[in-house]
Amino acid sequence: MRHVFADCELDTDTLTLTRQGRPVTVEPQVFDLIRLLAENSGRVVTRDEIIEVVWKGRIVSESAISARIAAARKAVGDDGKQQAVIRTVARRGLQMVSETGVPTPPCPASQRIRYTADDEGRAIAYTVTGSGPPLLRVGYNTTHLEAEWNTPSERQCFDRLARQFSLLRFDPVGFGMSERCDIAVDFSTLAENALRAADAAGFETFAAYSESGGVHTALALAAHHPDRISKLAIVGGYANGRARRGARPPDTFHSLVSEGWDTPASPFAAALLYSYFPEGPLDAVQAMGRNMQQASSKANLLGIRTAIDEISAIDLLPRITCPTLIIHARDDAVHPLSEARKLAAGIDGAEMVVLETANHIPIPGNPVWEDFMTLLEDFLRS
Known part of the structure; x- marks a missing residue:
């Protein structure tokens, strides 16, 4: 499945993220966090859901969660002040606010002259x-x-x-x-x-x-x-x-x-x-x-x-x-x-x-x- 939002494209089959058509390298937990938000675009994803999906329910420190959120924002061209893609909802969780969709199929690998x-x-x-x-x-x-x-x-x-x-x-x-x-x-x-x-x-x-x-x-x-x-x-x-x-x-x-x-x-x-x-x-x-x-x-x-x-x-x-x-x-x-x-x-x-x-x-x-x-x-x- 491929998700398009802002100037990014997330491919959950190849586990790749691109922005402005260029590859973005992210850690697996950061990728999982972006994927969770993209698959639930528009809905507030709670802290407990994030821990369950990204950390498989393990105990994790607040600093580790904050670091992964900051890395996710940086990867999609966002930041903590602008929050144009990933918004923090106080005391509730995170929400992907950029419109998300599934792209149409890309051009074929070859062309017919x-x-x-x-x-x-x-x-x-x-x-x-x-x-x-x-x-x-x-x-x-x-x-x-x-x-x-x-x-x-x-x-x-x-x-x-x-x-x-x-x-x-x-x-x-x-x-x-x-x-x-x-x-x-x-x-x-x-x-x-x-x-x-x-x-x-x-x-x-x-x-x-x-x-x-x-x-x-x-x-x-x-x-x-x-x-x-x-x-x-x-x-x-x-x-x-x-x-x-x-x-x-x-x-x-x-x-x-x-x-x-x-x-x-x-x-x-x-x-x-x-x-x-x-x-x-x-x-x-x-x-x-x-x-x-x-x-x-x-x-x-x-x-x-x-x-x-x-x-x-x-x-x-x-x-x-x-x-x-x-x-x-x-x-x-x-x-x-x-x-x-x-x-x-x-x-x-x-x-x-x-x-x-x-x-x-x-x-x-x-x-x-x-x-x-x-x-x-x-x-x-x-």
Whole structure:
């Protein structure tokens, strides 16, 4: 049995506890205490019940009981003052006050890759996981369905969304598991790739969430096909590329790609991503670098970079009519908050939320990741 409460998941079959998707090590008695409270969520569990279950009825000191309660609170991200998850009921016992439920089944261990084609007959790879309302993910263009699926930091996001939605992911032509060929980067063409994947998956009207450079693909899709997009989430977006913002500093991105892109597990790939994710975690950033190397040739990656440097979405914004949520990092050093404000001001009725991080996009292990996922899920479900 698995219990979900706050940002935690307790699995009584594998005897594991995770918080924000990361394992939490606890002593057996602490685990038993959390389990007892989760199985009796909302009910006050008496001191005698706690002693009977956790200590098997043995005589135990008050200090030992207090130590286990403190450890349980720490494990679930709570404390004695806040008591948002485990509440002390004076002279009676403990009560789990955070809503507890049984999660829906997780995504399968493997994914099914399918193919459709663009107007030129070039293969477009796509996959659908989970069940529920249709949701299209428009990644940062240089995607690789298989590599991302096997990357823990990416998979946590996919699994979480797939518990509530039918999640469609795709690789554009030229990238990932789609037909590998040199392309002339055009965001309207990339939007048509996304639409072909949606058609093949049987999605008629669907929500979309987009990340970084993929935002411009999603904006083109929403502007050119307003009847297909029910709502749009923009994460790490920007109205104007770097070349459109005035004087541009020397582009170390081109230098790093030119020097080290063709070397497997090149430190150059990770180095260029550190500017996007200065808060880490390090292992996730390194994995994203490896994925990008698998996903794209040097020529196509430099083509994408040039396109996003030169892009301006200002003229498209008035044509976007679906509910839109813009999520941006306050201290994003790559695409400043001012560019997200331009998106919000240009799309009628758009809302913006600012997260307190320097990471371009929140990823698991980043302190704001749980808040980010909650914002995204609430918007897409509403």
